[in-house]
Amino acid sequence: MSGVAILGAGAFGTALACAMSDRVVTLWARDREQAADIQARRENTRRLPGVHLRDTVMVTSELGDAMADTILLALPMQKLAGFVADHAAMLRGRRLVACCKGVDLQRGIGPAQVIEQALPGAVTAILTGPSFAADIGRGLPTALTLACADDAAGAELQEQLSAPALRLYRTTDVTGAELGGALKNVIAIAAGIVMGAGMGDSARAALMTRGFAEMVRLAESAGAQAETLSGLSGFGDLVLTCCSDKSRNYRYGFALGAGTEFDTTTTVEGAATAHAVARLAREKGIDMPLTTMIAAVIDGKVTVDQARDALLSRPLKEE
Numbered sequence: 001m002s003g004v005a006i007l008g009a010g011a012f013g014t015a016l017a018c019a020m021s022d023r024v025v026t027l028w029a030r031d032r033e034q035a036a037d038i039q040a041r042r043e044n045t046r047r048l049p050g051v052h053l054r055d056t057v058m059v060t061s062e063l064g065d066a067m068a069d070t071i072l073l074a075l076p077m078q079k080l081a082g083f084v085a086d087h088a089a090m091l092r093g094r095r096l097v098a099c100c101k102g103v104d105l106q107r108g109i110g111p112a113q114v115i116e117q118a119l120p121g122a123v124t125a126i127l128t129g130p131s132f133a134a135d136i137g138r139g140l141p142t143a144l145t146l147a148c149a150d151d152a153a154g155a156e157l158q159e160q161l162s163a164p165a166l167r168l169y170r171t172t173d174v175t176g177a178e179l180g181g182a183l184k185n186v187i188a189i190a191a192g193i194v195m196g197a198g199m200g201d202s203a204r205a206a207l208m209t210r211g212f213a214e215m216v217r218l219a220e221s222a223g224a225q226a227e228t229l230s231g232l233s234g235f236g237d238l239v240l241t242c243c244s245d246k247s248r249n250y251r252y253g254f255a256l257g258a259g260t261e262f263d264t265t266t267t268v269e270g271a272a273t274a275h276a277v278a279r280l281a282r283e284k285g286i287d288m289p290l291t292t293m294i295a296a297v298i299d300g301k302v303t304v305d306q307a308r309d310a311l312l313s314r315p316l317k318e319e
């Protein structure tokens with residue numbers, strides 16, 4: 001057994017399958033009809049329409065047929081714990097690369113720890129960084145971070161998962177990489193709110209900068225290195241997601257700011273993560289005013305105007 005399998009045929013899993021289709025790669029969808037449809041049409045019309053899958057991408061709904069030595073888990077963050085617990089026997093002994101961005105709401109931990117709790121001793125890694133599925137799927141150049149605490153295993157994964165248009169950088173700072181990816185989604189919601197409410201580009205730049213300060217503060221308190229947050233998985237993804245309406249987190253925030261409807265079935269990782277992180281910040285005594293305010297706006301506990309006024313009237317301080 002060798003090779004790569006991607007579990008989760010959402011937008012990102014499908015895009016990664018496209019990027020790695022210079023070799024045979026397996027894509028697993030939980031829905032039998034959807035798997036058959038993607039396999040026959042060579043297109044995931046539900047999650048990534050308009051992107052063609054080469055014949056080297058094998059699509060299946062049989063999990064047993066999607067087992068390889070390296071497994072990419074491309075599921076929403078809040079579904080990861082249940083999935084790895086349900087399929088622990090099948091996943092044991094494989095290298096597991098989490099591709100999701102977020103903090104588990106119930107457990108207050110990131111994807112690597114979620115996997116390690118279900119599968120103690122597993123080789124786990126994180127694949128994260130600035131990358132819209134639509135861009136990757138179209139073969140546009142993308143650079144991502146591959147984080148693995150075991151540097152030798154990380155180097156092997158870096159070689160194995162790099163592809164012609166997908167350039168992977170490596171780090172052993174798993175906590176920094178996963179917190180960068182998780183927290184930038186919360187700030188992207190905030191950036192969307194700012195733009196949706198018409199507060200302007202300058203306000204967005206201020207918010208991104210102060211949001212980045214919060215990201216570094218929390219990550220350092222969790223043992224991460226500040227430089228990791230300045231890399232692709234933190235700063236890189238923050239810029240991408242706060243400045244593009246291709247981002248679902250940004251679009252969700254925009255709808256909150258503009259007071260318009262938003263499709264609640266859309267995957268918006270920053271919403272649950274805002275609550276998980278606001279709780280962590282409270283417990284650890286870390287000052288995270290933006291994240292805390294975003295969680296309150298999402299819950300409808302404060303309005304966008306109240307949030308703006310409260311943030312602007314905080315005591316003046318050094319930068």
Ligand SMILES: NC(=O)C1=CN([C@@H]2O[C@H](COP(=O)(O)OP(=O)(O)OC[C@H]3O[C@@H](n4cnc5c(N)ncnc54)[C@H](OP(=O)(O)O)[C@@H]3O)[C@@H](O)[C@H]2O)C=CC1
Nearest residue numbers: 009010011012013074075076077079100101131132133267
């Ligand atoms: N889209 C993007 O541009 C990027 C996304 N990511 C990250 O990738 C992760 C996945 O996002 P994305 O692919 O976009 O999300 P999508 O909403 O496009 O797809 C989610 C996928 O997960 C499947 N799924 C949901 N719940 C379960 C479950 N319990 N068991 C098995 N499969 C399940 C869905 O299946 P079904 O269709 O049957 O509901 C669907 O295939 C997120 O953490 C996101 O932050 C990272 C970088 C870029």
Ligand SMILES: O=C(CO)COP(=O)(O)O
Nearest residue numbers: 129130131132247248249
């Ligand atoms: O993480 C992403 C880009 O790097 C995708 O962002 P959204 O989940 O907000 O669409």
